[in-house]
Amino acid sequence: MKIVKEALAGTLESSDLLVKVAPSPTDTLEVMVQSEVIRQFGEQINKVVRETLEKMGVTAGQILVDDKGALDCAIRARLQAAVLRGADCNKIEWSRLS
Amino acid sequence: MTDNTISFYIIDPHKNEQERADVAKLLAQCDLDFENTVEIFVVGRQNGQLAACAGLDGNIVKCVATSPDWRGESLSLRLMGEMAHVAYELGRHHLFLFTRPYNVEAFQGCGFYLLAEVSDQCALMENTPFGIRNYCQSLARLRKDGQKIGGIVVNANPFTYGHQYLIRTAASQCDWLHLFVVAEDASFISYRDRFALVQEGVKGIPNLTLHPGSQYMVSRATFPDYFFKDKGMVGECCTAIDLLLFRNYIAPALGVTHRFVGTEPFCPTTRKYNDDMKQWLQTEPTRGSPITVVEIPRTAVDGTPVSASQVRRLLADRDLEALTKLVPESTLALLKNKYMPAA
Numbered sequence: 271m272k273i274v275k276e277a278l279a280g281t282l283e284s285s286d287l288l289v290k291v292a293p294s295p296t297d298t299l300e301v302m303v304q305s306e307v308i309r310q311f312g313e314q315i316n317k318v319v320r321e322t323l324e325k326m327g328v329t330a331g332q333i334l335v336d337d338k339g340a341l342d343c344a345i346r347a348r349l350q351a352a353v354l355r356g357a358d359c360n361k362i363e364w365s366r367l368s
Numbered sequence: 369m370t371d372n373t374i375s376f377y378i379i380d381p382h383k384n385e386q387e388r389a390d391v392a393k394l395l396a397q398c399d400l401d402f403e404n405t406v407e408i409f410v411v412g413r414q415n416g417q418l419a420a421c422a423g424l425d426g427n428i429v430k431c432v433a434t435s436p437d438w439r440g441e442s443l444s445l446r447l448m449g450e451m452a453h454v455a456y457e458l459g460r461h462h463l464f465l466f467t468r469p470y471n472v473e474a475f476q477g478c479g480f481y482l483l484a485e486v487s488d489q490c491a492l493m494e495n496t497p498f499g500i501r502n503y504c505q506s507l508a509r510l511r512k513d514g515q516k517i518g519g520i521v522v523n524a525n526p527f528t529y530g531h532q533y534l535i536r537t538a539a540s541q542c543d544w545l546h547l548f549v550v551a552e553d554a555s556f557i558s559y560r561d562r563f564a565l566v567q568e569g570v571k572g573i574p575n576l577t578l579h580p581g582s583q584y585m586v587s588r589a590t591f592p593d594y595f596f597k598d599k600g601m602v603g604e605c606c607t608a609i610d611l612l613l614f615r616n617y618i619a620p621a622l623g624v625t626h627r628f629v630g631t632e633p634f635c636p637t638t639r640k641y642n643d644d645m646k647q648w649l650q651t652e653p654t655r656g657s658p659i660t661v662v663e664i665p666r667t668a669v670d671g672t673p674v675s676a677s678q679v680r681r682l683l684a685d686r687d688l689e690a691l692t693k694l695v696p697e698s699t700l701a702l703l704k705n706k707y708m709p710a711a
Contacts, residue, residue, distance in 0.1 A: 276461035282449035282478055284442060290452075290479070290495075292461065295502050302497055306477075332498045336479045338445070 272297075273331025277356030280348040287337040289348045291356035294330045299323070305337035318342045322349045325366055331356065374412045374419055374443070376450045381409055381423075390418045391431070398433040406431055408458075410450045412443065420447045424455060428589055429465040448478035452495070463495040464589035483584075484612040492590065492609045500613075503584055504621035510577055511623050514543025519614070519624040519659075521548045521585055523676070525555040526703060527565035528695045530630060530674035533667035538628035539573045541662070546622050551581030552588055556680055561702060568698040584613050607641050611648035616656040619649075626660045633666065633673045669693045684709060 273291045280288040287305075294300060301323065305315055319335055322345070331353075337345065350367055381388040381402075391409055392402040406423035409431070413419060419438045423431035429451060434443045455463055465480055469491050472482055480493040483500060494500065518538050524531055539545045549566050553559045563580065570576055583589045590610040618624070627649055632639040642663065649659040666673035674694050682690045683703055691700060 276456065278452060278456045280449075282445040282452075284445075288449060288452065288479055290461075292496070292498065295506065300498070304479075332496075334479075334496060334498070 271327050271353075271357045271359055272329060273333070273353065273356040274358050275356055277352050279352035279355065282336065282338060284338050285340055285344070287335060287340040287345060287348050289336075289352035290334040291352045292332045292334075293356075294332050297330045299328060299330055299333070301333045301335070303335045303337065305335075305339070307337070307339050314342070315345065318345045319349060322346050323353070326350065326353055327366070328353055328357070372414065374414045374446070376410060376412045376446065378454055379409050379411055381406060387411065391421045391423075394418050394421055394433050394435060395431055397436065400431055400433055403431055408454065410447060410454055412447055412450075419443060422447050422451045424451065424458075424460070426588060427455070427460040427463050427583075429455075429463050432465075432467070444474060445478060448475070448480075452479065462499060462583075464583065465493045465495070466589075467491055467493065484609045484616065486608045486612070490606070490609065492613075500584060500617050503582060504617050507579075507618065507621040510546075510579070511621070512544035512575075512577070514623075516542045516625055517623045518542035518545040518626045518628050518662075519548070519619060519622070520545065520628045521550065521581070521614075522566065523550040523555060523586065524557075524562045524566050525676050526557045526562065526679060526695065526699050526707075527569045528674050528676055528679055528699065529669070530666055530676070530694075531566070532569050532696065533674075534628065534630045534664050535570055535576070536573065537664050538626075538662070539576050541628075542626065543575065545573070545576045545628075546579060546624060547576055548579045548581050548585060550586045551583070552586065554588065557702075557707060561706070565696075565699050565702060569696055585618065586610060607644040608648050611645060612654060615649050615659055616654060619659050620656055624659060626662055628662045628664060630666045631663050631673075632675075634675050635677050679703075683707060686711060 273293050276292045278290055280286055282288050301319060303316055303319055305312060315337055354362060379387040381391060395402050405425045408424045409421050411418060411421045420434040420443050421431065422429060465475060467475060469485050469487060472491050475493055480495050481497045483492045483494055485491040520535060520538055522531055535547060549563045551559055567578060570578060590613055591606050627645065629642050629645060632642050645661045650661050679691060679694050686708060
């Protein structure tokens with residue numbers, strides 16, 4: 271699936287994250303992760319983000335994650351919400367999201 | 369029992385006078401002006417006390433303040449998170465923000481990225497790391513080879529023989545010329561009309577690319593004062609931000625080596641912009657290579673330099689005879705049909 275419109279999910283509060291997604295002008299997938307705990311958990315956060323996008327089958331879009339020390343489950347949930355809003359898909363395959 | 373939660377909501381400062389007064393007071397406390405162009409404020413209150421506010425003017429975030437009593441509570445994170453959602457719901461995804469350099473770090477924590485900064489004066493940020501990069505990539509596709517690549521930005525409000533002369537002269541001195549028309553619709557003549565007139569006026573110049581303007585050049589975001597120049601406000605730092613964006617992003621993307629500009633005899637804002645150009649494009653040390661500023665003397669008709677402001681004055685006086693000497697036929701026809709004041 272591709273990101274076809276701008277969308278937002280989450281907050282900037284502590285232990286949460288704000289995810290912004292936008293269409294890619296070059297039709298590629300670009301991911302940028304910012305985190306307050308990037309030095310301790312950067313690798314793990316990037317892995318969760320990558321896996322979540324992969325599971326959802328996101329192939330194009332600009333994905334921006336602004337993390338404020340969220341748990342993995344929160345990262346997955348916010349990312350899924352932003353992608354589902356931005357991909358404009360109306361049928362959700364819940365089994366692929368778990 | 370006191371309630372420690374802060375509730376956030378949006379207000380229209382032009383409809384709610386009490387809210388506006390409170391916001392103005394908080395801004396004054398933080399040494400900020402209440403700006404009348406802000407359409408919406410996100411405000412946070414606790415027990416009726418105003419704790420924080422952030423304003424939205426088009427897609428520019430301004431008037432952001434938190435009460436000194438609340439500092440250190442991560443209030444700005446909540447405030448800017450709320451603002452992001454409010455702006456997205458209005459379809460304003462791409463946000464800009466002007467601030468003081470010492471606030472840059474705080475706003476970086478709120479999802480903003482630095483575009484340009486003038487030490488001790490001001491900084492311009494945007495809410496995505498992809499914004500300026502996407503723009504430069506799209507420009508780079510229009511890059512042309514050559515030793516001497518020129519750049520011109522015109523507002524053309526409206527297009528005159530003066531613009532035509534400047535553009536033709538510049539094109540004759542360059543291998544290729546990139547011409548931009550200011551896109552902000554804040555001038556007397558609409559952007560659509562200004563662009564069409566420029567397009568008509570530069571026909572036949574073989575080594576020229578005409579570009580639509582963008583928010584990264586002479587826009588409300590990069591150069592707000594330009595559009596308030598009738599009020600006599602000429603910002604110190606705003607020209608610098610605009611010029612740094614040109615030098616550090618736009619010029620490198622297109623390979624622009626020279627920026628051409630007409631000498632300015634009338635308009636103080638434009639004259640200051642020309643002077644600042646030499647400083648910020650040429651001499652000031654910064655990331656982008658220096659760009660040579662070439663000032664071309666304005667063409668004159670009957671001894672008077674041709675300028676768009678002069679044209680607008682003559683139009684207000686309905687002086688068609690004088691106008692005929694200053695603008696091409698296409699401009700004259702449009703002015704007559706659409707912009708001439710009733711007799």
